[in-house]
Amino acid sequence: MNIVWVLLLCVSIVFAVINGKLDELTKSIFDAGKSAVEVSLFLAGIVSLWLGITKIVEDSGLIHRLSRFFQPLVSRLFRGIPKDHPSVAPITLNILANLFGLGNAATPLGIKAMQELQTLNTDKETVSFEMMLFIVINTASIQLIPFTVIGILSDFGSRNPTAIVLPTIIATLISAFCALATLFLFRKLLK
Amino acid sequence: MKTISILSQLAIPLFILFAVLYGVARKVRVYDSFVTGAKNGISTVIRIFPYLLAIFVAVKSFQASGAFNILKDLLAPLLAACNVPAEVLSVAIIKPLSGSASTGIFTDIVKTTGPDSAASIISAVIMGSAETTFYVLAVYLGAVGIRKTKYLIPVCVIGDIIGIVIAVSVVKLLFVF
Numbered sequence: 001m002n003i004v005w006v007l008l009l010c011v012s013i014v015f016a017v018i019n020g021k022l023d024e025l026t027k028s029i030f031d032a033g034k035s036a037v038e039v040s041l042f043l044a045g046i047v048s049l050w051l052g053i054t055k056i057v058e059d060s061g062l063i064h065r066l067s068r069f070f071q072p073l074v075s076r077l078f079r080g081i082p083k084d085h086p087s088v089a090p091i092t093l094n095i096l097a098n099l100f101g102l103g104n105a106a107t108p109l110g111i112k113a114m115q116e117l118q119t120l121n122t123d124k125e126t127v128s129f130e131m132m133l134f135i136v137i138n139t140a141s142i143q144l145i146p147f148t149v150i151g152i153l154s155d156f157g158s159r160n161p162t163a164i165v166l167p168t169i170i171a172t173l174i175s176a177f178c179a180l181a182t183l184f185l186f187r188k189l190l191k
Numbered sequence: 192m193k194t195i196s197i198l199s200q201l202a203i204p205l206f207i208l209f210a211v212l213y214g215v216a217r218k219v220r221v222y223d224s225f226v227t228g229a230k231n232g233i234s235t236v237i238r239i240f241p242y243l244l245a246i247f248v249a250v251k252s253f254q255a256s257g258a259f260n261i262l263k264d265l266l267a268p269l270l271a272a273c274n275v276p277a278e279v280l281s282v283a284i285i286k287p288l289s290g291s292a293s294t295g296i297f298t299d300i301v302k303t304t305g306p307d308s309a310a311s312i313i314s315a316v317i318m319g320s321a322e323t324t325f326y327v328l329a330v331y332l333g334a335v336g337i338r339k340t341k342y343l344i345p346v347c348v349i350g351d352i353i354g355i356v357i358a359v360s361v362v363k364l365l366f367v368f
Contacts, residue, residue: 011258028254044232047232058224111235150315154306167366182346182349
């Protein structure tokens with residue numbers, strides 16, 4: 001992340017000078033502070049809510065039943081997760097929430113999944129392979145129906161706004177597969 | 192389509208109802224459990240905040256600098272050669288960086304080129320099949336304080352690029368304009 005951050009900032013500042021947009025750049029840097037607070041406030045609400053719900057699920061033992069139920073699915077990909085580990089439930093629920101476009105549930109469950117994966121991690125400062133796998137699945141965005149996009153298309157009078165559903169599913173599945181393949185390839189090459 | 196939409200709307204209320212009722216059946220003091228769990232929410236988000244701020248500063252200044260337009264001009268001949276509308280590039284570049292900005296750009300494309308144009312359809316598929324990668328990275332890595340990311344970032348960026356190429360190709364194959 002370090003390199004990405006330095007690169008983005010340097011490129012931005014250099015080009016802002018070339019394009020004579022230094023005013024806008026300065027404004028945007030302070031805007032970023034505002035956006036970060038707004039997004040965090042929003043996250044604070046939904047993360048607390050879902051941590052509350054998952055605590056109920058943990059205390060009632062439902063999390064172990066869910067984990068056992070989803071184990072066969074998850075352990076195919078996540079080979080480093082031991083049997084009945086509490087990370088299995090949030091990982092699966094996060095993927096399901098993404099599938100159905102429930103971003104408000106997906107992010108908090110994803111955070112929970114990362115925290116559970118961190119308990120398995122031997123080096124707490126370095127990302128584990130299971131975490132990378134989980135993040136790549138998330139950034140590949142496997143979604144069945146892109147509701148927001150369809151909404152915008154139909155707002156502007158598209159003849160058939162749902163025509164994009166099938167191509168979106170095909171594209172998202174192929175690209176998720178490619179992203180996972182890239183991850184496994186990197187692991188193999190850099191071992 | 193309809194069923195999936197209904198299922199999506201039902202999923203969260205049903206899940207919460209089931210979790211609570213199951214808890215009650217197991218004699219868990221669900222209210223106390225909820226409050227105890229929710230207590231950790233704020234501290235989690237406070238831990239994420241600096242990561243989020245860092246990524247927002249980089250992304251917002253990149254957008255404001257106009258560097259993006261130069262990248263667009265550079266890639267325009269390549270797009271023209273593949274017979275892809277130039278507008279698509281804006282969505283493709285911004286989507287991994289910012290969710291709200293890409294929605295804005297997408298709405299603009301639909302407004303200016305019409306909802307059934309090639310540009311709109313391709314952008315729609317990119318919108319649906321790509322994710323705000325850097326936001327996800329900041330939030331998830333920030334939540335557990337990971338500092339060394341090994342080869343995760345290159346994998347995500349390559350994944351995004353492949354995803355865009357695939358989205359364009361799938362639309363080109365399935366639609367006739």
